[in-house]
Amino acid sequence: MREVFQQELQDVQERLTEIAGLVESAITRATQAFSDSDVALAEEVIADDAKIDEAANSLDEIAIDILARQAPVARDLRVVVTALRVSSSLERMGDMAEHIAQLARQRFPEKVVPKGLRGTFKQMGAHDVAMSQKLTRLLATEDIALAAEIRDEDDAVDELHASVFDFVLGETWKGNPIDTVDATLASRYHERFADHAVSIAKKVEYLATGDWAGASSVTV
């Protein structure tokens, strides 16, 4: 019984890693579609979001089934509840990638972000992609050194996010309202993506360090 249970927990972990891989692919293509105004790639990301949602829902059903059949307690219970939280955050990360792709599609054939901000968004996108890669590895290996790296990347994203607003509200900004709206939303989506990655990393870290309540808590 115990062995079956451990195998089931491993299955949950593998599925979370798989979903994180789908998210990684989504943000990689979304940020590329965004900077290159590649509408075909954007369409792909948008279409593929349903796969992330389905994978997250399947994972949830499996986790709930484990709760019903195995009635885990203590740390094991925290692991399963944390899996539900992580799947929910991954699903939202997929949505953020989709939103970034939608912005690229909406403005096509125009570039979605005006010249002065392209470098900033390239950097934000690169950080989001790097965080996502690290998150997949963190979920696969539980190497919690990655959690600290993810937090560092997030600090960089937060700074870039603030710099977007400084730029848009500065005197040299020549964008029209549509540019301002796009920059605002794009920056927000990139930043929220990063927030969710940090939230997941913290939960994995809590579980590893024994702060089970922190692992399954609600706050980002």
Next chain:
Amino acid sequence: MREVFQQELQDVQERLTEIAGLVESAITRATQAFSDSDVALAEEVIADDAKIDEAANSLDEIAIDILARQAPVARDLRVVVTALRVSSSLERMGDMAEHIAQLARQRFPEKVVPKGLRGTFKQMGAHDVAMSQKLTRLLATEDIALAAEIRDEDDAVDELHASVFDFVLGETWKGNPIDTVDATLASRYHERFADHAVSIAKKVEYLATGDWAGASSVTV
């Protein structure tokens, strides 16, 4: 044992209703602070968000404790897992109210939203408040007629959200970049608040109609 369990589930429901009441108070004051540029009221909402977070975390601990001690199955298990989902959405609704209050505070003593959009935001705010009131009642009474009303309110919010962008991107828009940024973010926060309310309403409805998987699923 069974009786104790039913009492515990009732406690969970009462706590969710209580958190929904805190969210209702937050959005009521946030939207008022937003339209009246009432910085003291905005500060209050911002300070009070911690209470919502704490209440959501306490609820989560209680729900996890119920899972550990009672090992519920079937519908009872779905009720507890759904409570975790609902508490997470309520916590995010509180964050959206806080964000709206933060916008009001940031721009003080200026008005946060320029003249041409004040009516629109008043309406959006009124719908968010109405949804929030209905949500509290829905959680207290499980009267699922309220779920349909919440969806209708959300349709109205979506239309207003679209109209903000039509206006900001239209030819008559005279706002400067800061106005455009504020309008974009404020509209997004109001819309996300409404989305979370719909997500919760659907889950309560699913539970009531027997679609247990829908009740505890991850997607908004």
